[in-house]
């Protein structure tokens with residue numbers, strides 16, 4: 001049986017440490033980190049996530065500003081709001097919940113966010129900095145996955161990581177981060193031939209394909225570490241359930257360690273959002289980013305990154 005990787009517990013510890021740093025900033029620097037979250041439309045799942053993000057930001061002592069816009073909002077209005085938040089000194093991080101409705105050009109919106117306030121790490125400047133090994137803002141979900149992996153495995157050097165999925169939000173930045181940690185990285189996706197054989201070679205398997213229970217136990221090398229990024233809502237026995245991209249029951253017979261859904265990557269994503277907001281605040285006020293947060297987040301010292 002595999003070790004269960006407790007993302008919920010690790011996220012709680014990270015948020016507690018972030019909370020201590022936030023109160024230190026407020027006391028000694030008179031700065032309160034501020035997170036602005038913009039939600040367009042009324043998708044119920046998105047509403048839950050946005051509410052959780054705002055609640056957890058406030059619990060960590062941050063200011064939270066929420067903006068709810070109608071599904072029919074013209075793009076110019078959204079861009080105007082972002083422009084205003086870019087200039088607002090109380091706002092250190094801006095998150096526009098994706099996906100956006102069809103009249104809005106997603107990449108236009110992402111590029112409108114000032115890179116220093118882009119706590120999602122989706123702006124091309126941050127994508128470029130991460131891809132070239134710099135210390136840009138890393139997207140929250142891949143960053144959370146990396147922290148779980150570092151905590152579980154320590155040094156990742158030389159390990160074969162297979163990333164299943166190639167989205168800009170998870171797959172591609174995940175591959176960048178794993179390369180930075182000296183993994184051999186394969187990015188597989190829906191057009192990959194012999195997908196099962198490719199997955200079977202992974203020491204580390206990150207499943208972010210958006211396909212319910214795609215990865216079965218016999219896709220996994222015995223002892224491998226499996227990170228399940230999927231969040232799929234299915235109906236079972238007349239009730240809604242959350243399941244991942246990994247078939248949990250067969251996977252746990254084979255994997256060395258495995259994240260559950262829920263309680264794995266999801267809570268780490270939100271904790272990393274707060275971490276990025278704290279980092280953005282420090283950078284905007286030219287305050288050094290606290291070392292102990294660095295080591296808690298990365299499971300080692302920052303000097304280990306080369």
Ligand SMILES: Nc1nc(=O)c2c([nH]1)NC[C@@H]1CN(c3ccc(C(=O)N[C@@H](CCC(=O)O)C(=O)O)cc3)C=[N+]21
Pocket residue numbers: 048049052095096097098099120140141231242261262263264265266267269270
């Ligand atoms: N600009 C932007 N940034 C995002 O980071 C972003 C986004 N758009 N759009 C949607 C996705 C999805 N996402 C999740 C965050 C937390 C959980 C989470 O906390 N999940 C809980 C369960 C929550 C539940 O029960 O529904 C868990 O896995 O344990 C899930 C999904 C962030 N996203």
Ligand SMILES: [Mg+2]
Pocket residue numbers: 165166167189190209
């Ligand atoms: Mg794909």
